[in-house]
Amino acid sequence: MAKYIFSTNQKFPPGKRRCTFCTNQMKDIDYKDVKTLKHFLNAFRKIKGHYYTGVCLNHQKKLSNAIKRARHMALVPFTN
Amino acid sequence: MTKKEEVAEESVAEMQGYEVMLILKPTLLEAAVGKKLKEFDEFIKSAGKVTAQDNWGKRRLAYRIKQCDEGVYVVYNIEIPPSFTKEVNQHLQIDPEVIRHLIMAIPEGYIYTKFSEEPDQEEEKPARKAPSAVKPRAAIKKKEVKPAEAPKDEGIAPSPEALDAKLNKLLEGEDLNI
Ligand SMILES: [Zn+2]
Numbered sequence: 001m002a003k004y005i006f007s008t009n010q011k012f013p014p015g016k017r018r019c020t021f022c023t024n025q026m027k028d029i030d031y032k033d034v035k036t037l038k039h040f041l042n043a044f045r046k047i048k049g050h051y052y053t054g055v056c057l058n059h060q061k062k063l064s065n066a067i068k069r070a071r072h073m074a075l076v077p078f079t080n
Numbered sequence: 081m082t083k084k085e086e087v088a089e090e091s092v093a094e095m096q097g098y099e100v101m102l103i104l105k106p107t108l109l110e111a112a113v114g115k116k117l118k119e120f121d122e123f124i125k126s127a128g129k130v131t132a133q134d135n136w137g138k139r140r141l142a143y144r145i146k147q148c149d150e151g152v153y154v155v156y157n158i159e160i161p162p163s164f165t166k167e168v169n170q171h172l173q174i175d176p177e178v179i180r181h182l183i184m185a186i187p188e189g190y191i192y193t194k195f196s197e198e199p200d201q202e203e204e205k206p207a208r209k210a211p212s213a214v215k216p217r218a219a220i221k222k223k224e225v226k227p228a229e230a231p232k233d234e235g236i237a238p239s240p241e242a243l244d245a246k247l248n249k250l251l252e253g254e255d256l257n258i
Contacts, residue, residue: 027187069182071142074141074145077142077143
């Protein structure tokens with residue numbers, strides 16, 4: 001749960017960003033660490049596309065599940 | 081009774097780890113919350129066991145649920161047979177003092193760290209970023225400057241001595257020649 005490591009891949013262009021969860025060797029994503037989840041949310045609190053964040057498809061699925069759980073438990077808002 | 085016996089038999093065969101998160105009503109007093117959690121503990125111990133319990137305390141909700149702006153968050157890590165989750169779900173749905181709940185299977189290699197023991201991320205971030213941003217540039221500048229200065233000194237230092245020696249030789253030679 002305490003694994004909120006994050007680095008924004010801002011130095012790469014949108015198509016060539018690396019998956020932050022693969023580089024940090026995080027197998028699973030926890031719905032309770034809101035600080036990491038917030039990096040992958042829009043200003044409208046929608047989930048960002050993996051083209052812009054660089055998350056691989058395997059982790060994008062887990063991320064979206066985690067965000068939906070966090071929304072259900074009112075840790076993260078649905079809209080803003 | 082037959083159901084309970086079946087559950088007991090299954091529990092010996094296979095146990096699965098689950099995480100249960102509850103949001104209780106903010107109007108409850110501390111004693112009432114303690115009572116509620118004791119009841120839930122006993123309910124789960126009838127079929128499995130509780131591995132971790134964590135009370136986050138009163139927190140602000142991201143949106144309003146049942147006319148409540150705040151809620152008391154409680155997290156449980158339990159081990160129960162998979163068939164018992166239905167009953168847990170029903171037990172929590174019926175309860176009027178539980179605003180919302182979530183039951184989730186725990187992935188492999190998951191270790192629960194308590195909410196109060198978590199490190200703050202905000203303190204670490206600037207410390208990490210600042211040196212990495214500053215150091216390489218300064219190092220590069222120094223490196224660029226130093227090698228440029230060093231050869232000049234070396235180039236200048238030996239040359240006057242050599243030139244003097246050459247001049248002396250030339251002068252001696254010239255004197256001799258003349
Ligand atoms: Zn990945």
